[in-house]
Amino acid sequence: MSSLRTAFSSSNTSAAYRILTARRTLHTSSLSSSTLSAFSTFTRKTKPSLSLGNSLVTSSRSAHRITPSSNLSLHQFSTTAHSTMRVIPVPALEDNYSYIILDEKTSEAAVVDPVQPQKLMHILQHLGAKLTSVLCTHHHWDHAGGNVELIAKKPGLAVFGADARIPEINYVVKDKEEFKVGSLTVQALWTHCHTKGSVSYYVKDGADRAVFTGDTLFLSGCGRFFEGTAADMYNSLLHILATLPVETKVYCGHEYTKANLKFAQHVEPENPHVAQKLQWCMDESVTVTVPGTIGEELLCNPFLRVK
Template identity: 55%
Template sequence: MRLGNLIQKVNKVGIGLARFSSNFTQVLKMKVKILPALEDNYMYLIIDEATKQCAVVDPVEPDKVEAALIDEGVNLTTVLTTHHHWDHAGGNEQLIKSLGSKEVVGGDTRIGALTRKVTHGDELKIGNLNVKCLFTPCHTAGHICYYVTNPNDSESAVFTGDTLFVAGCGKFFEGTPDQMYKALVEILGTLPPETKVYCGHEYTVNNLKFAESVEPNNKQLISKLELAK
């Protein structure tokens, strides 16, 4: 898949998510609950509706996560952490202290409360859902994206943390351009085209404004910017 197609795929699901205090995107028996956090972060509940088991992605605001768990009547089994930065992993310890022992997954020993260090290709389960770990170093050396599928259906979702945003990618804090290219094109870009993308921040407008400064005559870009506003 070409990078342009990948960005278009993200645009379909990412623009305007922050306009909602909470929202649902349903993929048959996999439900993703979007939980905005801090100023522009996203946390996510990944719910297997068949078993009522769920995972949370980057629970930086544990109180919001706990309220969502009660609201949905689901059992949290797993914490999926994309990387060690405080605005993604900073709530892990508090959440575990409040809810008790859970599996805390990530690709970096700097992640708080980590119980299982994973790397590229490692797999785990959320109820009946399959989770595949995708190693995407660059923003941080241990960054992991999580690709989630329902074995009974072709729909899928990927949680990209600070590797891929709508119309942009994460800063290169601990990696190289070659690593980011591999992450975007060779790893995320080869996922099935129907895969829904859930990123770690709402940077859509700023990313598109930057793109407009580079390509001021790009009509498709201008249209997407107006939509994002």
């Protein structure tokens, strides 16, 4: 952890980048697109509960909703009948994630980083949802590379982002700007470093919260510093994303969790939360690890535990 703390100082960007590169070489898992089945609920063994102070951090792997629990000081996560937000992770390419965000109250939907739009269109059609918005976390081809095809199939969509290099962008979001997808409130958070225009999207539906972090925050890891500095990443992680409510679901841009946890265990070999989550992640039946939560990341992610 001391090496991370040192590397995250503004004068040690190259050192931090070397640490991230070394971490990334541990990545051996991949997620085949053949695992996608439209409307499949991703069934897998229940994720372990993680203790956060006087709270319990849990996540149902068969549902992507959250609700506060009255008998805990912070929150316990489970399904709720009061939320109208539904999130569908869609594996893409080798290890990417796109997402469908559906407001079940209005049947209006947004897609996040639609690199393979045909997969998304098939699911949306089956849902009977009306696609109105595209949320782009950054301009890289494996996230925004499907925009042209999607707009050709569905003209008139609002394409949100914060970088002119995003294909078909027609709405440039300001930091902390809010807009609607149906009845859901979406807030754009500038989380620069991976690229100069990286944005995370914080979606709220009453007590239900989710954040789509692209290649800034991964589960138990973070993205490379292609266009920013270690200070930029520190700000994006510690001063922006880590300040979201602990119950906020985290939907990241790649399936790197197993490799990230191996690195986290190397950094903090005595961290019981990392060991517990890694044990769960190593099960062969676990192929999709999203969503995590901000609370889990505060326990397991070495880049959010740097002080």
